[in-house]
Amino acid sequence: MHRVILALLTAGGLAATLALSNTTTTSTTVESLQLPTAFGGIHPRISPDGTQISVSYQGAIWRMPRDGGTMTRLTDGVGFDVEPAWSPDGKQIAYVNSPNMGGGVLKVIDAATGKPVSLPPAPTVRGTFANYKLEFHPNGSKILGGFAENGKDIGLAWFDLKTGTTRTIVTPPNRSRYRHALSRDGRRLAYSVSMDVDGQQGGNDGPEADIWIVDTQKPNSKPQKLTRFAARIHDLCFEADDKSLCVVSDVGGAHYDLWQVPLSEPERGANRMTFGQADENRPSVSADGRWLAYSDNRRSATQIVVRNLATNVDRTVPLSQIDYRTPTGQLTLQTVDEKLDQLVTTRVSIQRVDGKYFAPVGSLHRVLNNYGHFYCDGEAELQLPVGKYRLRAFRGPEYRVAYHDFEITEGDNELAVELQRWINMKANGWYSGENHIHANYGYGQWYNTPQTMLQQCSGEDLNVCNFMVSNSDTDGVFDREFFRGRADALSTDDTLLYWNQEFRSTIWGHMTLVNLKQVVEPVFTGFKGTTNPWDIPTNSDIADRTHLQNGLVNYTHVAQRPEDPYQNPYTAKSIPVGVALGKIDSLDINNNYAGSTAVWHKLLNCGFRFPATAGTDCFLNRIRSRLPGGDRVYVKVDGPFSYAKWIEAMRQGKSFVTNGPMLELTVSDKTMGETIRLPGLTEVPVIAKARSKFPLSKVELLINGKVIAEANLSNDKRTATIDRFYNLDRSGWIALRATGPGHADHPVGSQYAHTNPIYVEVEGKPIDAREEAAFFLKWIDRLELAVRNRDRIPSEDLKRHVREQLESARVVYRKLAVAAEE
Incomplete structure (x- = not known):
């Protein structure tokens, strides 16, 4: 060797x-390695004759025998090849070549050789959480898909394989995350539309999905509603006789099952076909109606399952070889x-x-x-x-x-x-973590467990990993099965796994609740058509229930629009209320850093001691996902590390938030989360330092949100230091922040980091909060109007309770405005 x-x-x-x-x-071929049945293939489609299955695997299109054996690669080259679809004669496969596993270019290959088939200029295939499927017309002359031309959505349309012309059949609402299927005879198109509307959170208007049928033969045919299904529909296909649909839905739970929905009796006749612990997805049926193929991710990665529809016996398709058709x-x-x-x-x-x-x-x-x-x-x-x-x-x-x-x-x-490490933060008592990781959250391909989460979080060198038990758009609550009320047993000294909770309200905003011993009920509010459609309890009520068990209450994805932080369906709309009432411990400033930081600075300028944290809000069951710890908070822990000490230090603001740059800040002998008390105008020493793996553009020192100094960057722009004296004559706060451009190897776009404040108390000189107090008083007015217009509080006593909370918060801001004038 x-x-x-x-x-x-x-x-x-x-x-x-x-x-x-x-x-x-x-x-x-791959044959010397032991091949798992859960190999990770997605988007399975069974061939018309039922003998072969096409899949997307690691960005290529492959085919495999229905009964198992050798899986053969058909495509190569740049990009990710997804969504294979067989031609009616089984001789060709259409697919999407995408730069990012989303939308992309329509392509067709020979199903036996993989040789490309020449096409006229084709429209773009659109992509969402899951890609839009392709369907051949029964005569093979055209392909149906969710297309766009010149950047404009043209809906579900035919693409003629000879002429290159397109014809739209129907354009479902963009916000609805629609799924579609073509009947075997090509005469009918079924598609599902969720209840979601623009300007509202997903699930705000109900978990249901309408199934519509439209005639594909008649131009401008009017769709006819078949039924309103009880939950989201994530995929569907026609069965061979065109008399029933096979529907993928999470009705009755969080994970996906297959349902048979007869067109003649879609409500009374609906029948659940699978009962797996995770997701059964992407069904397709052979032309003779004998075979059903689908994916199953109960073993974390997907396996392909085939059901004999005559006997209802399922069989996982085994692989004996993987053939790349080239030396390996x-x-x-x-x-x-x-x-x-x-x-x-x-x-x-x-x-x-x-x-x-x-x-x-x-x-x-x-x-x-x-x-x-x-x-x-x-x-x-x-x-x-x-x-x-x-x-x-x-x-x-x-x-x-x-x-x-x-x-x-x-x-x-x-x-x-x-x-090689370029820095070792833990050696100096700084432990990384984050508060918003979704191991499983729907709209994905994989099923995560503590074992897979340990691997991923360890691979990001993340010390404290807070996972979320939460709903998404429906009644289903993800990952309750992993909640222990303590760190998971698979935790290590370097990677601590803890399932906590995201509380989600469609009006008040979302909070991550950590250090929990019990799940806080209800898990969500304000989701129409679910077990809790009401806007009650409020987020402040949930905070009280969390604090009963010494949990930490944190607002997440606080604001998305710096110019109007209130305006977005996912804004933390009740954050000024909860902070004023002393209910909230911290907030995430990532997930739109500019918008969230603007709100945080205004709250600090009101005099609230309110630290920042980090929560990536990543969805790790999805192939396309941010990284756990892509945004993180570094917390200073004195002495031996423990989860409890990390939580309490984070609660005190002894931390900084970053997606890469590392920060240090001391004022006099105080550091982040601590307070300097001064008798009056005083000159104080400030030492600040920023270090980064990638070049930075700015390192700035802030007092009460205003930049008072900018550090000189080193020649390589990776370090910067401030070491000088400043006069402090008014109460407030001091912080350091760093920003930098993106880099090809940086996972989160632009670089940023921000310390938590060092607080300043100058005797007789309170912080001037008039402008900020007026801002939040107007915010609360907007919130109260929105709550009144929604009318989702079921009794006068509860409405009075909500009004009292809003008014109590107003009193706080009014006092702040008056105190600043005195």
């Missing part, structure tokens, strides 16, 4: 190492912490030059910023087509990004990638 040690360049300009070795054999080599990958000299979990992206991204079979592969990645738990094995590759290895913001071009040859290849 021949071994060569190569230098791996890293984003910080230092080097990691990559050990490359190989022995030579010749193979185009086997890669054994190791990821090592250079200083510790031990294997560490790492996020890895491997792309063949001008080609696909690759991941181990069965891994929960993902897409971020248009590139594919997976988590390597220290060691991984992959079978890769022979050729040149680029590898990038990531491990959260404290590690440099390692990257290198390498080549895979036939036979065995070994790579050992060393990762």
